[in-house]
Amino acid sequence: MMNTSILIAEDLWKSYAKTDAVCGLTFEISRGEFFGLLGPNGAGKTTTIGLLSGLIEPTRGHVVIDGVDLFSRPMEAKARLGLVPQNFALYPTLSARDNLVFFGRIYGLKGKRLRERIATVLEMVELTDRADQTVATFSNGMKRRLNIAVGLLHEPDILILDEPTVGVDPQSRNAILESIHALNQSGVTVLYTTHYIEEAQRLCHRVAVMDQGKIIALDSPTRLVEYFGKGMIRVEFNAGIDDMFLDQIRLLGLVRVVDDQRRRIHIETDRTDQASKKLMEMMETREGLLKTLDISEPNLETVFIHLTGKNLRD
Amino acid sequence: MIRQIIAITLKELKVLWLDREALALLFAMPMFFILVMSFALEGVFEAGSKGHPIEILVVHQDGGRLAEQAIADLKRMEGLILIETYEGIPLTSDKAEQLIGRGVYPLALLFPEGYTEQILKNANDPRKGKAIVYLISDPAMNLQLLATVKGAVQGAIERRVLLARIPQRLKEMFGTLGGTEGQLDNMLEDPNISERGRSGVDFIHTFPKGFNAGRRPTATEQNVPAYTIFGVFFIVLTLASSFLQEKKDGTFQRILAAPLSKTALLIGKLLPYYLVNLIQIAMMFCIGVVVFGMKLGYLPALIIVSLALAAAANGLGLLVAALGKTEPQVNGLSVLLAITLSALGGMMVPTFIMPNLMKTLSLFTPHAWALAGYHDIIIRGLGMKEVLTEMAVLLGFASFFFVVALWRFRFSD
Numbered sequence: 001m002m003n004t005s006i007l008i009a010e011d012l013w014k015s016y017a018k019t020d021a022v023c024g025l026t027f028e029i030s031r032g033e034f035f036g037l038l039g040p041n042g043a044g045k046t047t048t049i050g051l052l053s054g055l056i057e058p059t060r061g062h063v064v065i066d067g068v069d070l071f072s073r074p075m076e077a078k079a080r081l082g083l084v085p086q087n088f089a090l091y092p093t094l095s096a097r098d099n100l101v102f103f104g105r106i107y108g109l110k111g112k113r114l115r116e117r118i119a120t121v122l123e124m125v126e127l128t129d130r131a132d133q134t135v136a137t138f139s140n141g142m143k144r145r146l147n148i149a150v151g152l153l154h155e156p157d158i159l160i161l162d163e164p165t166v167g168v169d170p171q172s173r174n175a176i177l178e179s180i181h182a183l184n185q186s187g188v189t190v191l192y193t194t195h196y197i198e199e200a201q202r203l204c205h206r207v208a209v210m211d212q213g214k215i216i217a218l219d220s221p222t223r224l225v226e227y228f229g230k231g232m233i234r235v236e237f238n239a240g241i242d243d244m245f246l247d248q249i250r251l252l253g254l255v256r257v258v259d260d261q262r263r264r265i266h267i268e269t270d271r272t273d274q275a276s277k278k279l280m281e282m283m284e285t286r287e288g289l290l291k292t293l294d295i296s297e298p299n300l301e302t303v304f305i306h307l308t309g310k311n312l313r314d
Numbered sequence: 315m316i317r318q319i320i321a322i323t324l325k326e327l328k329v330l331w332l333d334r335e336a337l338a339l340l341f342a343m344p345m346f347f348i349l350v351m352s353f354a355l356e357g358v359f360e361a362g363s364k365g366h367p368i369e370i371l372v373v374h375q376d377g378g379r380l381a382e383q384a385i386a387d388l389k390r391m392e393g394l395i396l397i398e399t400y401e402g403i404p405l406t407s408d409k410a411e412q413l414i415g416r417g418v419y420p421l422a423l424l425f426p427e428g429y430t431e432q433i434l435k436n437a438n439d440p441r442k443g444k445a446i447v448y449l450i451s452d453p454a455m456n457l458q459l460l461a462t463v464k465g466a467v468q469g470a471i472e473r474r475v476l477l478a479r480i481p482q483r484l485k486e487m488f489g490t491l492g493g494t495e496g497q498l499d500n501m502l503e504d505p506n507i508s509e510r511g512r513s514g515v516d517f518i519h520t521f522p523k524g525f526n527a528g529r530r531p532t533a534t535e536q537n538v539p540a541y542t543i544f545g546v547f548f549i550v551l552t553l554a555s556s557f558l559q560e561k562k563d564g565t566f567q568r569i570l571a572a573p574l575s576k577t578a579l580l581i582g583k584l585l586p587y588y589l590v591n592l593i594q595i596a597m598m599f600c601i602g603v604v605v606f607g608m609k610l611g612y613l614p615a616l617i618i619v620s621l622a623l624a625a626a627a628n629g630l631g632l633l634v635a636a637l638g639k640t641e642p643q644v645n646g647l648s649v650l651l652a653i654t655l656s657a658l659g660g661m662m663v664p665t666f667i668m669p670n671l672m673k674t675l676s677l678f679t680p681h682a683w684a685l686a687g688y689h690d691i692i693i694r695g696l697g698m699k700e701v702l703t704e705m706a707v708l709l710g711f712a713s714f715f716f717v718v719a720l721w722r723f724r725f726s727d
Contacts, residue, residue: 050567053571054570054571055567055570055571074573075573076573078571078572078573079573081571083567083568083571085564085567085568085571086564087563087564087567088563088564089563089564089565089567089568090563090565091325091329091563091565092563093329093332093333094325094328094329094332098325098328102321102322102324102325103568103569103572105317105318105320105321106318106321106322106569106572106574107572107573108317108318108573110317150568
């Protein structure tokens with residue numbers, strides 16, 4: 001099943017007055033795949049989601065969902081998509097059930113089928129006992145779960161989730177990730193955007209790394225780390241460092257991130273152990289300067305910094 | 315598509331129903347205005363004062379000096395502007411009636427042929443044959459205002475008649491006893507002279523031809539339509555806020571990710587507000603009928619004007635939703651438009667007492683046309699054919715608002 005593409009994006013562009021928000025995206029998502037779109041804020045993820053779900057007209061390019069062109073036959077293509085937007089996108093004064101009834105009807109569900117689907121998705125996101133409470137009384141985690149339930153109501157072939165865990169507590173976040181994982185296991189294709197590296201690493205079969213509207217790398221997390229992964233030493237100082245000290249640090253590895261006050265730097269290196277040892281020796285003559293030191297072995301985040309020169313959460 | 319529109323409409327009605335405070339305000343506000351304004355502010359208009367003069371058409375068929383003198387006196391009166399020609403041509407009774415019938419002017423004074431002659435001929439005994447002055451008024455004119463103007467005009471005319479008659483009578487009675495003309499004139503200038511009751515002039519008050527002259531407008535018949543229109547346009551705030559909220563919450567995005575057209579979304583979204591407007595209008599007129607005993611006139615005509623009015627209000631709501639980017643913008647713009655257009659459209663002060671510029675500007679508000687339509691039906695007793703213009707103009711406003719709104723509207727921020 002994994003060999004059939006359910007979503008094809010072909011040379012997708014979205015240009016606004018002076019900027020290109022998305023520049024020539026081309027990729028395919030296989031049926032049953034868990035596909036991650038990874039990038040910092042402003043990388044073009046939300047525009048990409050808008051283009052892939054038919055909310056934004058592309059300047060040029062095509063999107064094909066399950067063999068149907070999204071922009072020439074939008075009604076057919078959209079029926080195959082489920083969107084879970086970053087906003088809660090719910091009616092707070094209505095109950096969870098009323099929200100589901102409304103969105104179900106919008107997708108053409110009615111009668112017994114609608115009632116059954118509502119019961120199923122409520123159970124799936126563990127909100128059955130809160131179904132008749134107004135959404136305004138829900139915690140962020142519950143709202144996120146209901147947000148996902150709405151996206152699943154019409155049993156889409158592909159579920160697009162835009163940052164579905166933003167602003168929830170760790171426990172709810174874990175529950176959400178588990179339910180999305182279970183969904184994918186049941187055969188639903190998932191397109192997932194996040195800036196949480198660990199989520200992408202844990203869930204995604206393949207990850208597209210986005211920056212400035214472009215995909216700069218696309219592969220499985222393991223292979224991305226294998227190809228591009230470098231160790232990372234993050235150092236924070238109590239005061240800004242001078243040019244001479246910065247030059248000495250540059251000898252340890254590639255300095256990737258330096259903030260304006262020179263109080264924070266990221267050093268990319270293949271040998272984190274050696275580099276950190278030398279750095280500690282250099283710090284001995286500068287008592288009180290070191291504030292924190294954090295060493296990361298190669299992972300998706302270091303891949304991202306290596307590829308873009310930016311921190312994912314900036 | 316129909317099922318989706320119904321789903322959006324039902325959802326919207328439910329959301330509206332749950333926000334009862336907002337809904338109550340929408341109904342209570344015009345109701346409050348109708349009750350308070352009708353009872354308390356009746357006759358408070360400053361019309362007829364120096365700052366807000368009343369324009370009166372004068373049809374001078376007499377040619378005699380008494381009509382000339384009366385017109386000259388009236389011209390000197392504060393708060394009145396006398397108009398004897400229209401587009402350079404002296405007014406005829408037909409032209410005056412036509413202008414009043416169209417609502418261009420509120421009042422006309424007609425001195426018929428032989429007016430002066432009749433007064434002088436029967437100076438000694440007015441009972442032999444009274445001269446007649448016709449007062450033609452717009453049936454929609456405020457009663458209190460009409461009474462005030464009528465009193466002032468009547469007083470001025472009668473005074474002039476007395477001045478003309480009394481010397482003749484006195485001379486006849488005391489001519490042989492001596493005395494000077496000057497003394498007589500001084501005596502006659504005394505305003506306390508109590509001969510008015512027998513002045514020998516009959517004032518006949520009529521309405522323009524074709525208008526229901528059997529019934530006078532009441533304060534309610536003028537205020538209920540005006541404040542209903544005022545209230546109807548407050549839907550702009552509720553509607554625009556709801557659109558803004560959907561954009562902010564991202565629910566529009568979610569709906570549009572479904573296999574649903576933007577047209578269906580807009581129709582489904584607007585329909586409940588349109589229904590609310592119609593219920594609002596029905597309720598306000600019910601209050602007029604039940605509480606004030608108001609007569610509604612020809613119901614089908616009333617309904618089509620109401621349908622067109624609600625369309626214009628909804629169109630304006632969508633326009634505000636398209637133009638307002640933030641909540642304060644939407645709130646400010648809605649209230650500004652609701653109040654300004656109402657005032658300009660003659661909901662608070664009748665347009666005919668406004669300066670000419672304002673009168674012209676009022677034609678650019680849907681309010682003025684809706685009020686004209688309602689007045690035609692309720693007060694002037696006109697039917698469907700006569701209000702087609704008002705309905706067409708209201709639909710024109712609605713179309714204009716919708717076209718501009720759709721051009722400017724964005725479904726996301």
